[in-house]
Amino acid sequence: MPFSALGLSPALVQAATALGFATPTPIQEAAIPAILRGADVVGSAQTGSGKTAAFALPLLQRLQAGAAHTPRRVRALVLVPTRELAAQVGEVVRSLGQHLAQPPKVAVVFGGVSINPQMMALRGGADVVVATPGRLLDLVEHNALKLSAVQLLVLDEADRLLDLGFADELNRVLALLPAQRQNLFFSATFPTAVQSLAEGLLHEPVRVTVPDTPGSAPAIVQRAIAVDASRRTQLLRHLVQQHQWSRVLVFVATQYAAEHVAEKLYKAGIFATPFHGGLSQGARKQVLQEFKDERWQVVLTTDLAARGIDIAQLPAVVNYDLPRSAVDYVHRIGRTGRAGEAGVAVSFVSADTEAHWRLIEKRQHLALPREQIAGFEPTEVPPEAAPASTGGIKGKRPSKKDKLRAAAAAAQAAAGQD
Known part of the structure; x- marks a missing residue:
């Protein structure tokens, strides 16, 4: 039509x-x-x-x-x-x-x-x-x-x-x-x-x-790579060099991580720069334009760039840190595979984020195999039980009812000891 x-x-x-x-x-x-x-x-x-x-x-x-x-x-x-x-x-x-x-x-x-x-x-x-x-x-x-x-x-x-x-x-x-x-x-x-x-x-x-249908959904290949948290930067550098991505948008959890990882990559010879809310509006506008012009190969960003950023023919997105929610995952990977182009979305999954990744998979109806890259095989194992604090992951904090039940159980235990 x-x-x-x-x-x-x-x-x-x-x-x-x-x-x-x-x-x-x-x-x-x-x-x-x-x-x-x-x-x-x-x-x-x-x-x-x-x-x-x-x-x-x-x-x-x-x-x-x-x-x-x-x-x-x-x-x-x-x-x-x-x-x-x-x-x-x-x-x-x-x-x-x-x-x-x-x-x-x-x-x-x-x-x-x-x-x-x-x-x-x-x-x-x-x-x-x-x-x-x-x-x-x-x-x-x-x-x-x-x-x-x-x-x-x-x-x-x-x-x-x-x-x-x-x-x-x-x-x-x-x-x-x-x-x-x-x-x-x-x-x-x-x-x-x-x-x-x-x-x-x-x-x-x-x-x-x-609805997302095979004919209308973006052509995004989604990958989940198991890796120790301490080796994510090295793996990121390896993937950028191996696949020769002209540009890649990498999502991290904090402004500090954006600055830190960008500096590590830049020292390793990869043109990388941070993009986050701590930069002035002029600096943010300049980074985006230079990224579109392919003057930067890698941009490290917070969820600031998860929406409203349209970069034509962006070949890859990497979740260095997993998003806090399944909804944010959708918007992050949607930066690639736009306007009929193909793209790839890679998520790094470490032992301590495995449970959260399974939650994202469940809510997005995904079942991705955990890839292992030669030389970067994980050595850490997932914790046996989830810790009391989950570091701010949406959907994983104890509810008020959970806290009340825990307090009641503790009180009963104390009464029994008396």
Whole structure:
């Protein structure tokens, strides 16, 4: 089915073609007509499926259908959880909009940088604002923009917005919006919290779910390699050199690990650099651009890069440290195998993370063989019993009931000794 069959204007069909969208993806084919009708939409599809264009194209057409506003008023608001995703969504909307007879003014705002240039950019208003919730509220408080004219609200990566603790800020933003508006929720996963939010905000929404099928799922080869924790850096260097990956995104648990492992690899002759929230916005933007330009071979990152980072033809992703949750695993490996390209996702599994890896496998319906690489065979053995503290792994902390039962058992034991 061509884009022209979805009800888009010739200008937007041309815009989609110019950006390399030959035919609509399943999420675009299902969501675009519903959005054009003015329906609330909940869109769920795997990462890399074209969700941004699925809401950006009809959003632009609906704005063009309205009368021109002078001064400009914010009529479309896109909320995202991270700076990187804000920049990426803003770039897509601008690129698609430049083909229109009256290109909309798109403002991209996020925290971590000075607010003054963003306030200057908003002088004269904007048609579309792509924002992180905190900075958006800052700008409202500075009277740099008003949200009373918003006709269309998009929550992109809705689950991450709540997961990152934006719930209070999100509620404050929602209170500033008109009651009559169109709402669009898009994400790769929809946990209970997001479903509850959707039920409270959306009016008879059209639910668009594109399941992972052999024909639509990214071509990602998933591997699990058993290795001692102390030898992961050496194994990573071996794999990069053996497979001659032009670029590889490596996920670690902490900013310190990103810095430390990057330094080890760089000293070993591999062009590696860290990427994490501790870097300035300018430094993060520079690292991403240089990585896209293949000036860095390896980027060590925290989960900051697990979503909203679109790097074309990225051949490999490595989980140096396992993600805390199965949902994060999906988003991490989704950085490769995008837009029909093949990719590989490697996870290092050590003795002390074996139980957590089995949990991820269970929740993702996986059963991967534990590979062993010659020269890196593990020598450590899994602990016989799980420790009382699990180091912050989601789903493995003792619950309040578990703690109460343990306290009651201890009290009974003490009473019996008396």
